[in-house]
Amino acid sequence: MGGVLTIGVDVGGTKTAAGVVDEGGRVLETRGLPTPSRDTAGTEAAIVALVSDLRERYVVEAVGIGAAGYIDAARSTVLFAPNLAWRDEPLQQAVEAGVGIPVVVENDANAAAWGEYRFGAGVGFDEQLMVTVGTGIGGGIVYGGALVRGGFGIAGEFGHVRVVPNGHVCGCGNHGCWEQYASGSALVRYVREVAATHSPQAAEILDVAGGDPEAISGLMITAAAEAGDRLCVEAFNEIGRWLGEGIADLASFFDPALVVVGGGVSEAGDLLLDPTREAFRRQLTGRGHRPELEIKRAALGNKAGMTGAADLARHR
C-alpha cells in the first residue's frame, strides 16, 4: 500500500519535524528534534539525522523540506529567514550531500498550502490562498491547481504587508507588518499588556502564569478563552478582527474561492475564526453583490507542511 514514499521535513523556529508520507498523503511515522535556530550547520545536521533515522525503516525516494524563509526560484537556497540564521544558505546541496537522495526546498507556508490543497481543507478548490497563523503569519497561493511562487520564488509573504504606518517593529526589520497584529505573538502581547497593568480583568490569567505577565503563553490564553475568560476571548476577537480585515484585502488582490487558515493559533478553532469571518464580511468591498469566498480552518493541523513538502518532493 502507498506506493512511492517520500519524507517531508518541517523546519520551524523551535522544532524540526520529519515524516514518511505515502502517495495518498498519509503520514506513516514522524520524528522530531529541536531546531538549533542560531546554528545553520546544526540545523542541517538535525534534518539529516531525522531523515537517516526514518530511512532505517522505510524505502524513500526523495525529501521535501519546508523552511520558514525566503526560498529561491530554483527551490534550493534559503535567501533569508527572519527567525533562523540562514542567509543565502545552500540548504538543498547541504542536505543532499548528507542523505544521498534528491532534496527539494520550499517555503513552509507554501508547503502547508500545497498539503491542504492536495489532501486537506482545500481539496477541490483550484483558486485558494492559505494563511498560516503562528508566531508570525505565512502565506501560500494555489492558482490553476498549481503553487504560485512568483518571479523570484518568494510570493505570498502576506505577513509582511504593512497594515499600520509606523506600527509595531517586526522581525523582518520593518514596522507595522500584518503579522504583528494578527498572529500568536499579537495575541500574547495583547494579554501581557493588560496583565502588566494589574487590571482585575487579567487576574485569572495572571494566576495561571504564576503572577508574571511575561510568563503568559499562547496555550494558556487559548485554554482560558475556551473556559470563557473574558480578557482572553477579547484577545482572540482582536486578532481575529485584524485577520478578517486582512483577508478582505487579500480578496481584493486575488479573488480566491477559498482561504484556508492554518498554523498553531488556528487550533483555537471558532474562537479565532468567528471574529475573523465577521470582520471579513464587514470589510469586504461590494459585499452582498459578489460571491463570497469560504474561510475554512486547515484540516491537516501541524502535519500540513510536512505532507505538502513530501508531495512536492514526489512530484519534483
Ligand SMILES: [Zn+2]
Ligand atoms: Zn515584517
